[in-house]
Amino acid sequence: MSWINKSILTLISILPKWMIHPFAKTYVAGETIEKTIQVVKNLNNLGFSCTLDILGEHVQSSTIAEKITKDYCNLYDIISEEKLNCNISIKLTHIGLELDKDLVETNFQQILHRAESYNNFLRIDMENSPYTQKTIDLYQKNISIYKKLGIVLQAYLKRSLKDAKALNALDFNTRICKGIYNEPSNIALKDRKQIQDNFFLITKQILSGEGFAAIATHDIPLIDRIETWIEQNNIPNHRFEFQVLYGVPMGNRLKRLLSKGYSVRQYIPFGPDWFDYSLRRLKENPKIISYVLTNLFKR
Numbered sequence: 001m002s003w004i005n006k007s008i009l010t011l012i013s014i015l016p017k018w019m020i021h022p023f024a025k026t027y028v029a030g031e032t033i034e035k036t037i038q039v040v041k042n043l044n045n046l047g048f049s050c051t052l053d054i055l056g057e058h059v060q061s062s063t064i065a066e067k068i069t070k071d072y073c074n075l076y077d078i079i080s081e082e083k084l085n086c087n088i089s090i091k092l093t094h095i096g097l098e099l100d101k102d103l104v105e106t107n108f109q110q111i112l113h114r115a116e117s118y119n120n121f122l123r124i125d126m127e128n129s130p131y132t133q134k135t136i137d138l139y140q141k142n143i144s145i146y147k148k149l150g151i152v153l154q155a156y157l158k159r160s161l162k163d164a165k166a167l168n169a170l171d172f173n174t175r176i177c178k179g180i181y182n183e184p185s186n187i188a189l190k191d192r193k194q195i196q197d198n199f200f201l202i203t204k205q206i207l208s209g210e211g212f213a214a215i216a217t218h219d220i221p222l223i224d225r226i227e228t229w230i231e232q233n234n235i236p237n238h239r240f241e242f243q244v245l246y247g248v249p250m251g252n253r254l255k256r257l258l259s260k261g262y263s264v265r266q267y268i269p270f271g272p273d274w275f276d277y278s279l280r281r282l283k284e285n286p287k288i289i290s291y292v293l294t295n296l297f298k299r
């Protein structure tokens with residue numbers, strides 16, 4: 001970690017929440033569901049689909065895991081009532097993965113059944129490597145229960161291309177992202193170009209097969225490369241979508257993708273846990289500090 005990032009991180013940790021809020025709010029829709037729904041409505045009106053994520057992870061109490069499960073079920077109710085073009089993405093450690101196998105499965109299936117009751121989609125975010133196989137196992141166990149279930153593959157993990165080959169099938173819906181956690185070099189690629197190449201290979205693997213690829217990156221040269229390949233290979237629009245994190249500036253690239261008839265989805269984190277979550281992410285990946293500062297100045 002550079003000394004600048006280290007100093008900023010120390011400063012952020014000791015500053016009061018209200019001082020940090022103006023910076024974090026660019027990337028987090030709000031603390032309340034009402035504010036968040038308004039953000040989704042606005043984005044839907046502009047042509048974007050959305051994914052909601054209640055901020056939080058690594059819960060250490062079954063009561064909290066059950067409460068989060070209820071919150072996610074209610075969120076599907078609200079999405080349906082408000083007729084939003086929106087689905088949900090969850091982190092398994094937020095609903096009890098670290099506590100108990102039966103608990104997380106019960107909670108997960110409750111959310112999945114609620115998604116099914118509205119014919120909506122549920123994706124499982126991918127967390128750090130101790131949870132990769134557990135996440136894939138849970139996905140594989142439940143995809144036979146309800147098909148509108150998706151997972152995430154991280155291009156920095158050396159195993160991910162193999163996972164893509166093994167999982168790719170008609171109903172396979174995966175988000176491909178670079179990966180945000182700090183993983184050891186025996187299991188993860190560290191070189192930027194190698195990660196970009198692996199991202200491209202995984203995307204090609206999915207789209208050459210039968211699966212659906214959610215291409216989740218802000219890396220413009222990588223988007224260019226994938227877009228060119230998609231066009232050269234006549235991949236139909238219903239086989240893929242582009243995904244970005246809410247608030248990350250993309251110039252007019254998103255509008256251009258929409259105007260080509262491509263689907264673009266914005267991933268929107270929200271909830272009261274925004275401060276602790278943001279701090280954990282910054283500690284995990286201090287490079288985000290430089291992103292946030294650069295983006296603020298770009299604005």
Ligand SMILES: Cc1cc2nc3c(=O)[nH]c(=O)nc-3n(C[C@H](O)[C@H](O)[C@H](O)COP(=O)(O)OP(=O)(O)OC[C@H]3O[C@@H](n4cnc5c(N)ncnc54)[C@H](O)[C@@H]3O)c2cc1C
Pocket residue numbers: 124125126127152154175177178179180181216217218219220243244245248249266267288291292295
């Ligand atoms: C929709 C979506 C869902 C994701 N889900 C997961 C997941 O389940 N598991 C997981 O491990 N990772 C997830 N990620 C994060 C991802 O793995 C990367 O860490 C992140 O997207 C940065 O990589 P990049 O591909 O955008 O390329 P980079 O080269 O890292 O970034 C390209 C440019 O995008 C901007 N940028 C990127 N990230 C940020 C940021 N956080 N804040 C401000 N500016 C930024 C910067 O301007 C940067 O120069 C997700 C990302 C997206 C877009």
